[in-house]
Amino acid sequence: MPETVILTLSGSLRREATNRKLLLEAVRLLGDVSHVEADLDLPLYDGDVESRDGVPAAVQQLADQIAAADAVLISTPEYNKGPSGVLKNALDWISRTDGRPWADKPVALMSAAAGRTGGEQAQMVLRAFMVPFQPRVIAGPPVHLAGSGGQFDDAGRLTSDQYLTTLSALMQNLQTEIQR
Template sequence: MSEPVVLGLSGSLRQEATNRKLLREAARLFGPCFYAEADLNLPLYDGDAEDADGVPALVQTLADQIAASDAVLISTPEYNKGPSGVLKNALDWVSRTSGSPWANKPVAVMSAAAGRAGGERAQMVLRGFMVPFQPRILQGPEVHLAGSGSAFDEAGQLISAQYTKSLQALMDKLRAEIGR
């Protein structure tokens, strides 16, 4: 069997965001795969613009990437007790594309945040946002990376053995879910 295709979606646009680092660490722990990060720097959803111009090419590319992947990793910061607007906007746009790119797709959700809850509320809200798309969201182990600004070493790997163990368990579960 060829290496699985794993797509990462970061709820933060910053190139060195801890959510991007968490996604990359998850992909490393997942093991052999073709890993790519999606570009969520999309225009704000606007129904009038969609009516006038259709779905933007960047949005269609994202939907196509989701559809073509064997699994999706989503990592979100917590902004005002919820996921980022960037991530919600991407989900809204993808819902406007034809087909159902999320349907039955294995998805692992995680979060990295500066606060001590590690984005737990954002992750809970995100799971609710995903319900209409009917993916196969893994129910755990949950990974809520607290104090994320100091959670990675120079190589981008998690410092904490506890977080590494939880993330490894989540990736093992995701790999098994792909094979299901």
């Protein structure tokens, strides 16, 4: 049986972002999978640029990675009660590519934020952003990592059993959806 390919999209571009760490923990919990980390450092969407130059190669590569993956994990910080502009920009660009890379794709959403709600509102908005793409978004359990800066050890591992248990359950539900 071919190896399961998991694509991760972090709504933060920082190398040490807690959303990136959360995604890496989720992949670790999935076990023996092939992991591809998406690059969301894309130009800002501009219809004039698209008309003149077409879809940038980096955007098409991202759309192709989504289409090729068995499942996608997305984690977003919360900026002003919503997902990051980086993530929204990537979703806007992907919507301009040919085909439907998200269609029927298992997708697990999560969030990590400094605040006490762990990006809950950003994740709710992100769920709404995903509706037009028609993926199979996993219902839960929801993972909203609060106070995210203090939730990882020096090796990047989650230190809270509560968050590990919830993230494990979400990954188990994702595995079930992948096999469906």
